[in-house]
Amino acid sequence: MYKLDRKLILSASAIAAAMLLSAVSANGATETKSTAKPSIDGGVYYPVVNGKTGPYSVNTKAIGKKLNHGRVPTANELKAWNTDVMPDGTGLPEGSGSASDGSDIYDAKCVMCHGDFGSGGAGYPSLTKGNAYTLKGSLKSQRSQDGAEGPVRVFGTYWPRASSLWWYIKDAMPHQSTGTLTVDETYALTAYILQLNEIKIDNILVDSDYVLDRAKFLKISMPNKDGFEPNIDGPKSLPGIRAYYAKASNFGGQKVKPSERCMTNCQKPTAKIVRIQNGGIKEFVPPMATARDLPKEEAKGFDAKTAYEVNCAACHANSSMGAPAIGDKKAWATVTQKGMEAVYKNGNNGINGMPAKGGSSLSDADFKTVVDYIVNTSK
Amino acid sequence: MNNKDSLFNEKKLDRRDFFRKTAVLSATVLAGTSIFAADDPAILEEPEWATKWGDPVITNMYGVPSKYEHNVTRRSTELLSSGNFRASIAVTPIHESKGIITPNGLFFSRSHGGTAHIDPNEYRLMIHGLVKNPIVLTLAELKRYPSVTRTHFIECPANGGQEWRAPQFNSLQFAKGFMASAEWTGVYIKTILEDLDIKPEAQWMLAEGGDSSKMGRTVPMDKVLDDAMLVWGQNGEALRPEQGYPVRLLLPGWEGNLCVKWLRRLEFAAEPWYCKEETAKYTALKPNGKAIQHFYANEVNSTVVSPSPEIPWTDLKDGAVVEIEGLAWSGMGTITGVDFSLDGGKTYVQAELKGLVLPKSWTRWSYIHTYKKGEKLLLTSRAMDDAGYIQPTVDQETSVMGVESVYHRNGVETWEVTETGEVTHVQIRS
Numbered sequence: 001m002y003k004l005d006r007k008l009i010l011s012a013s014a015i016a017a018a019m020l021l022s023a024v025s026a027n028g029a030t031e032t033k034s035t036a037k038p039s040i041d042g043g044v045y046y047p048v049v050n051g052k053t054g055p056y057s058v059n060t061k062a063i064g065k066k067l068n069h070g071r072v073p074t075a076n077e078l079k080a081w082n083t084d085v086m087p088d089g090t091g092l093p094e095g096s097g098s099a100s101d102g103s104d105i106y107d108a109k110c111v112m113c114h115g116d117f118g119s120g121g122a123g124y125p126s127l128t129k130g131n132a133y134t135l136k137g138s139l140k141s142q143r144s145q146d147g148a149e150g151p152v153r154v155f156g157t158y159w160p161r162a163s164s165l166w167w168y169i170k171d172a173m174p175h176q177s178t179g180t181l182t183v184d185e186t187y188a189l190t191a192y193i194l195q196l197n198e199i200k201i202d203n204i205l206v207d208s209d210y211v212l213d214r215a216k217f218l219k220i221s222m223p224n225k226d227g228f229e230p231n232i233d234g235p236k237s238l239p240g241i242r243a244y245y246a247k248a249s250n251f252g253g254q255k256v257k258p259s260e261r262c263m264t265n266c267q268k269p270t271a272k273i274v275r276i277q278n279g280g281i282k283e284f285v286p287p288m289a290t291a292r293d294l295p296k297e298e299a300k301g302f303d304a305k306t307a308y309e310v311n312c313a314a315c316h317a318n319s320s321m322g323a324p325a326i327g328d329k330k331a332w333a334t335v336t337q338k339g340m341e342a343v344y345k346n347g348n349n350g351i352n353g354m355p356a357k358g359g360s361s362l363s364d365a366d367f368k369t370v371v372d373y374i375v376n377t378s379k
Numbered sequence: 380m381n382n383k384d385s386l387f388n389e390k391k392l393d394r395r396d397f398f399r400k401t402a403v404l405s406a407t408v409l410a411g412t413s414i415f416a417a418d419d420p421a422i423l424e425e426p427e428w429a430t431k432w433g434d435p436v437i438t439n440m441y442g443v444p445s446k447y448e449h450n451v452t453r454r455s456t457e458l459l460s461s462g463n464f465r466a467s468i469a470v471t472p473i474h475e476s477k478g479i480i481t482p483n484g485l486f487f488s489r490s491h492g493g494t495a496h497i498d499p500n501e502y503r504l505m506i507h508g509l510v511k512n513p514i515v516l517t518l519a520e521l522k523r524y525p526s527v528t529r530t531h532f533i534e535c536p537a538n539g540g541q542e543w544r545a546p547q548f549n550s551l552q553f554a555k556g557f558m559a560s561a562e563w564t565g566v567y568i569k570t571i572l573e574d575l576d577i578k579p580e581a582q583w584m585l586a587e588g589g590d591s592s593k594m595g596r597t598v599p600m601d602k603v604l605d606d607a608m609l610v611w612g613q614n615g616e617a618l619r620p621e622q623g624y625p626v627r628l629l630l631p632g633w634e635g636n637l638c639v640k641w642l643r644r645l646e647f648a649a650e651p652w653y654c655k656e657e658t659a660k661y662t663a664l665k666p667n668g669k670a671i672q673h674f675y676a677n678e679v680n681s682t683v684v685s686p687s688p689e690i691p692w693t694d695l696k697d698g699a700v701v702e703i704e705g706l707a708w709s710g711m712g713t714i715t716g717v718d719f720s721l722d723g724g725k726t727y728v729q730a731e732l733k734g735l736v737l738p739k740s741w742t743r744w745s746y747i748h749t750y751k752k753g754e755k756l757l758l759t760s761r762a763m764d765d766a767g768y769i770q771p772t773v774d775q776e777t778s779v780m781g782v783e784s785v786y787h788r789n790g791v792e793t794w795e796v797t798e799t800g801e802v803t804h805v806q807i808r809s
Contacts, residue, residue, distance in 0.1 A: 040601035041676035043711025062525035070514035123461030140668040252779035
């Protein structure tokens with residue numbers, strides 16, 4: 001049928017044939033037959049039978065034909081996009097960088113989101129909580145009771161492979177301008193994050209003098225490398241995954257024959273109603289509402305709030321970027337203590353990390369209005 | 380209306396009174412009008428729209444909802460956001476949902492580096508790795524492959540994931556809105572693979588986005604050769620930018636995160652990639668300290684949609700016959716039934732399925748209830764699928780998964796209806 005590889009076709013057809021047995025049983029309320037080879041996710045496989053897959057009609061004449069669209073990518077095109085890095089080092093380029101260099105790059109490009117020494121902030125992830133080998137033990141912690149400490153899921157304690165970090169930094173960091181770090185900078189930042197997590201490579205602790213290169217990188221053994229199931233490595237992993245998801249108890253699933261499901265007396269006598277504590281979470285954007293009314297008339301002309309959101313919020317929404325946060329009365333009291341004219345002037349010219357007018361193209365008058373809006377909102 | 384109610388509430392009616400009042404009531408019913416209600420100005424007074432010209436037909440050449448519907452909108456929360464809403468979520472107003480299709484403008488959206496706006500003329504898809512013939516396709520070339528159209532939900536596996544320890548959102552939108560459903564048009568990847576001659580040692584496919592986050596995920600060949608699709612159509616039009624315009628991966632029933640948006644590259648290999656979003660995130664930690672990785676399918680699930688905390692029963696009359704309505708869905712197959720409980724899952728009866736019942740799709744269910752003013756209820760639904768799964772109780776699920784797994788929570792949900800008809804989100808636990 002397919003001109004795909006024979007082995008693949010055979011295994012796919014075997015699944016299809018096996019699942020067909022269960023698919024034709026009465027009124028859809030099937031139990032998976034024990035003879036059926038499981039689909040990889042534990043679910044139902046809907047083969048194409050008599051021109052249909054499930055309820056959908058299929059043009060089976062479209063199957064098994066070479067269609068001959070597209071063209072072959074050039075070597076340069078492949079090189080440009082094929083930048084992934086795999087655990088065995090596939091795709092990892094030669095290069096090097098020290099943890100201390102990484103620390104400098106971090107302070108210039110990363111600290112505003114990930115916090116001092118990778119401590120996290122403003123919804124951005126922490127990169128460390130301390131010694132990864134010790135804190136890995138926390139993965140068994142459950143916050144079942146109030147006040148209990150939860151598991152620490154940061155790079156050092158949780159991630160199974162270091163290649164994920166290198167690849168992610170190189171292709172997807174810094175968040176606002178991705179793909180701008182060099183190979184050596186990426187090694188340096190990786191070394192710094194390893195240092196923050198107190199990781200050892202070949203039994204040598206990564207300290208600030210440590211110079212990470214490709215050979216050393218490939219020797220990294222992450223503390224939680226065996227912390228995941230099912231196994232996905234090696235040529236036999238797919239059958240293993242199929243077996244894993246065939247067993248409902250592995251992932252909290254419940255299988256029951258429809259005729260045997262509980263319809264009465266389904267609760268223990270200890271069952272109780274658990275309600276939302278302290279009002280729950282309700283800070284929604286926009287606020288919750290269901291009324292069918294007319295929207296509030298939008299302010300005509302220049303709207304300082306919108307201009308703030310477009311031009312200023314990236315840094316002033318909270319204090320993580322080092323700028324005074326909107327609404328922070330104390331911070332703005334300090335900013336305005338020399339009078340508003342000084343604030344306008346500093347804003348117009350730029351101050352500390354802030355470029356002139358925050359990098360916006362607002363007119364002087366509009367910029368002043370936005371400054372007033374921020375200051376008034378922060379009183 | 381209160382006058383009418385009092386007819387039935389009066390305890391002592393003598394016989395003559397009874398006949399007289401019954402006669403009045405019968406006359407009322409026959410005439411189809413109420414002699415007790417005040418005249419409604421909405422009927423008696425002609426509004427402007429009834430007498431004046433409306434908009435010319437050339438207004439809004441791409442239509443927009445009525446201005447009165449402005450509160451029907453996606454919502455976000457800073458609690459689940461980073462990057463100034465660039466690595467964040469916008470959740471679907473499930474409480475306003477109808478049928479099994481979500482309007483494109485309300486479709487659940489999650490991005491890791493903001494919404495990219497890709498020029499379709501410069502769109503390229505590269506497919507390479509363990510194949511004999513790697514290819515690059517333009518959008519026009521991709522669309523020339525024989526297409527299929529399928530209705531599937533896409534659900535974030537963290538839907539409900541904030542509530543492992545206790546309910547937190549008194550809102551259906553936030554408790555269950557990390558999902559939406561659409562009719563998708565695209566091509567099966569297995570159709571394209573005819574042109575590539577995939578090598579036998581290929582076990583895995585990397586799907587990578589072309590947005591600034593370069594979001595990637597590893598997909599097993601089983602799914603690639605089954606129903607994995609590259610889609611460009613959403614409810615009869617192009618994908619919205621928030622859904623990955625011009626092309627996204629669709630893995631029916633599987634974690635939304637796997638359905639990579641702004642897709643630009645597929646690579647085949649013998650070993651998996653260990654992408655950041657399949658290790659650091661989208662892995663479900665169990666109490667023994669081991670985490671489930673490659674947790675593909677969203678398991679069987681359901682919720683009551685009407686009533687909801689957002690649209691409660693505070694205005695319901697005593698004796699009103701009302702439809703309790705909901706959604707059921709399974710990423711593992713087709714919904715075969717939904718059970719419904721008025722006492723929080725102590726006793727169940729079978730609810731009715733409504734409309735189309737499709738694989739890996741939202742399915743509507745319904746239960747007709749006569750409302751007694753002041754009654755207290757605990758509304759719980761429990762769905763089953765043709766893979767043989769049934770929704771676990773909260774206790775059953777947490778006994779295996781603990782409370783720290785974040786993802787793939789599908790234990791039954793409960794709405795508490797209070798004496799005044801308010802609806803609040805609760806959980807039943809032992």
